Amino acid sequence: MGIKLLTKQNRSEMTKILITGATGNLGKSVIKHILKKTKAENIAVLVRNIEKGNDLKSQGIDVRVGDYTNYQLLVDAFKGIDKLYFISGSEFEGRSEQHKNVVNAAKEVGVKQVVYTSFLRKDETSASPISFVVADHIETEIWLKESGMNYTILKHNLYMDMLPLFIGDNVLETGVIYQPAGNGKAAFTLREDMAEIAAHLLTTEGHENKEYDITSDKAYSYRDIAAFISGITGKTIDYTSPSVEEFNRTMTEAGVPEMYIGLFAGFSLAMEKGELDETNSVIEQLIGRKATSVEDYLKTVY
Numbered sequence: 001m002g003i004k005l006l007t008k009q010n011r012s013e014m015t016k017i018l019i020t021g022a023t024g025n026l027g028k029s030v031i032k033h034i035l036k037k038t039k040a041e042n043i044a045v046l047v048r049n050i051e052k053g054n055d056l057k058s059q060g061i062d063v064r065v066g067d068y069t070n071y072q073l074l075v076d077a078f079k080g081i082d083k084l085y086f087i088s089g090s091e092f093e094g095r096s097e098q099h100k101n102v103v104n105a106a107k108e109v110g111v112k113q114v115v116y117t118s119f120l121r122k123d124e125t126s127a128s129p130i131s132f133v134v135a136d137h138i139e140t141e142i143w144l145k146e147s148g149m150n151y152t153i154l155k156h157n158l159y160m161d162m163l164p165l166f167i168g169d170n171v172l173e174t175g176v177i178y179q180p181a182g183n184g185k186a187a188f189t190l191r192e193d194m195a196e197i198a199a200h201l202l203t204t205e206g207h208e209n210k211e212y213d214i215t216s217d218k219a220y221s222y223r224d225i226a227a228f229i230s231g232i233t234g235k236t237i238d239y240t241s242p243s244v245e246e247f248n249r250t251m252t253e254a255g256v257p258e259m260y261i262g263l264f265a266g267f268s269l270a271m272e273k274g275e276l277d278e279t280n281s282v283i284e285q286l287i288g289r290k291a292t293s294v295e296d297y298l299k300t301v302y
């Protein structure tokens, strides 16, 4: 009769998944992992600049152009998409409005599920030292929940990959990690682990209307990290935690741009307050292996 029964497997093969932020670190990594699970013809990506998508196009991926700031381009780009992996915007300025465009455009064209990369937090008030990061995520989560689309919210902890930026390129020369984090800890989580989780969630069922705290199974202080780097390199690395006022003054005198000073201070203060020390075994539960440890990661860097 020529009519094929749709099995669970070929149904999921026909699902068209669009990955935004495909030219960034996380997006590239998600694409690498998802291509191990589904064919390139089932994948579409959103890029701001068509030329940056050439490599993906040559792999058989459907490259679509769009910008979170341009609603109509998003509507056109999301047509025919079942699942959207929505990577949060990288610019703080106007991000909330950008995210609203993404959610509304997905809803307008009938996207069935949005998997959104949010940020882990405990304090949701404006008193949080990272409210400048978290506020847009909270709003976006509300819009997703109110949209009527299925949502999966991934509350990412702080990227382990940010550690070299926080610690400073020249830590082996200065011999000191200088951050106002006190004895606070964070369960730094590798971006590559987050990408593998995303590929799993996007290609399996049962994650509709769920929220996952994507964090590793152990939290570390900068003192722990200093000890790891000392052990790896054989050079003594100390940790100094100045007051935030002293930190801001020292960084300003060293010519560090104000935006970075605010970012470093905010995350350190969040660590000191215990905002980021949440641990769980969600990575192992979802992808069957332990989260990458900070020590193993630092060995690849130093």
Ligand code: NAP
Binding pocket: 020, 021, 022, 023, 024, 025, 026, 027, 047, 048, 049, 052, 066, 067, 068, 069, 087, 088, 089, 090, 091, 098, 117, 119, 156, 157, 158, 159, 160, 162
């Ligand atoms: P990234 O390398 O900077 O990549 C950001 C991606 O988003 C790029 O592909 C960029 O496109 C795209 N993008 C930015 N603004 C856009 C817009 N207006 N319209 C369409 N696309 C836009 O960042 P990442 O390392 O992959 O991280 C992904 C996201 O996680 C970031 O955007 C940020 O929201 C968040 N983040 C989380 C942590 C954490 O510790 N959890 C740390 C840093 C960032 P272009 O290539 O055209 O620029």
